[in-house]
Amino acid sequence: MPFYTPVDFDYYAPRNVDEAVTLLSEKEDSVIIAGGQTLLTLLKLRILRPKNVIDLSKVSSLRYIKEENGEIRIGAITVHNEVARSQLIASRCGLLSAAAGRIGDEQVRNRGTIGGSVANADPSANYEPVLLALDARFTLIGPQGRREVGAREFFVDAYTTAINKGEVLTEVKVRELSEVGYSFKKAARREQEFAIVNVAALLWLEGDEIKDVRVAVGGVTARPERLDGVEEALIGKGKEAIPSALSSVEYSGKPISDVRASSGYREYLSKIYLRRALEEAYARAKGVRS
Numbered sequence: 001m002p003f004y005t006p007v008d009f010d011y012y013a014p015r016n017v018d019e020a021v022t023l024l025s026e027k028e029d030s031v032i033i034a035g036g037q038t039l040l041t042l043l044k045l046r047i048l049r050p051k052n053v054i055d056l057s058k059v060s061s062l063r064y065i066k067e068e069n070g071e072i073r074i075g076a077i078t079v080h081n082e083v084a085r086s087q088l089i090a091s092r093c094g095l096l097s098a099a100a101g102r103i104g105d106e107q108v109r110n111r112g113t114i115g116g117s118v119a120n121a122d123p124s125a126n127y128e129p130v131l132l133a134l135d136a137r138f139t140l141i142g143p144q145g146r147r148e149v150g151a152r153e154f155f156v157d158a159y160t161t162a163i164n165k166g167e168v169l170t171e172v173k174v175r176e177l178s179e180v181g182y183s184f185k186k187a188a189r190r191e192q193e194f195a196i197v198n199v200a201a202l203l204w205l206e207g208d209e210i211k212d213v214r215v216a217v218g219g220v221t222a223r224p225e226r227l228d229g230v231e232e233a234l235i236g237k238g239k240e241a242i243p244s245a246l247s248s249v250e251y252s253g254k255p256i257s258d259v260r261a262s263s264g265y266r267e268y269l270s271k272i273y274l275r276r277a278l279e280e281a282y283a284r285a286k287g288v289r290s
């Protein structure tokens with residue numbers, strides 16, 4: 001019989017980041033909870049049996065969205081719906097709004113946090129390819145102090161990030177974008193579910209030619225991947241180059257086979273969604289320049 005209640009644990013609700021970091025290092029076998037949308041299930045099924053649970057949701061200083069020196073800074077406990085509905089993010093970084101607005105359902109978006117999602121690093125999570133394409137930076141605070149990690153280093157493997165034991169992820173930062181076409185595509189069996197494949201594309205035009213492009217895919221392999229070959233095949237070309245650029249799709253990791261889809265289906269689907277994403281990003285870029 002499966003369990004549906006957690007083992008007993010001590011609960012702590014720090015009021016600031018310093019307190020949270022101290023608790024994490026002082027209390028052995030401790031785990032952070034933020035929105036609880038992933039962690040509670042792991043506790044209830046007793047997949048995790050920590051002695052101490054440290055609740056970040058009362059650290060209100062970590063709940064913000066602000067603009068500073070051309071960057072958008074998002075506090076770790078900002079919930080998905082706040083990201084999705086932020087006017088600032090919509091106007092300066094539409095790709096991020098699009099991804100946040102398509103996470104799970106309304107309840108998940110009202111409770112789940114950006115920090116919890118990226119710390120959990122589910123290969124099918126919406127934010128992963130998006131934050132990789134955006135070259136996001138992550139702020140981590142631990143007993144050794146503060147450090148910043150870029151997206152290419154942050155996502156290490158499935159459910160594994162660069163966050164060290166004892167560290168708290170406090171902020172996600174992305175640069176504001178201008179004159180960019182973007183697209184986020186999610187292929188899922190049902191809209192409220194995790195994706196089989198997610199694609200994020202950013203594209204800049206000079207006339208009809210692609211001046212720069214960034215494309216990242218999530219869900220195919222254990223961590224989100226930037227498709228450098230596809231990007232190189234598109235720069236300096238027009239829209240007609242999109243279908244042939246897809247022959248340069250190459251994943252560095254091993255494609256995943258699981259209950260959601262086989263590896264072959266994921267690779268096949270990724271090419272279809274890549275084409276759609278690049279075409280949409282191109283059309284949007286045309287729109288912002290005309």
Ligand SMILES: Cc1cc2nc3c(=O)[nH]c(=O)nc-3n(C[C@H](O)[C@H](O)[C@H](O)COP(=O)(O)OP(=O)(O)OC[C@H]3O[C@@H](n4cnc5c(N)ncnc54)[C@H](O)[C@@H]3O)c2cc1C
Nearest residue numbers: 034035036037038039104112113115116117119125126169
């Ligand atoms: C029904 C359902 C559907 C979903 N669909 C989608 C979907 O379509 N797309 C998608 O992307 N996600 C989906 N999710 C996951 C959702 O986005 C969760 O919000 C997210 O995975 C975890 O965020 P959380 O704040 O709830 O974190 P929690 O569950 O509280 O924590 C998750 C993990 O992150 C760690 N953690 C949390 N915050 C921090 C921090 N600041 N620093 C260090 N470690 C931290 C915790 O210790 C834990 O290991 C779905 C979830 C559910 C329940």
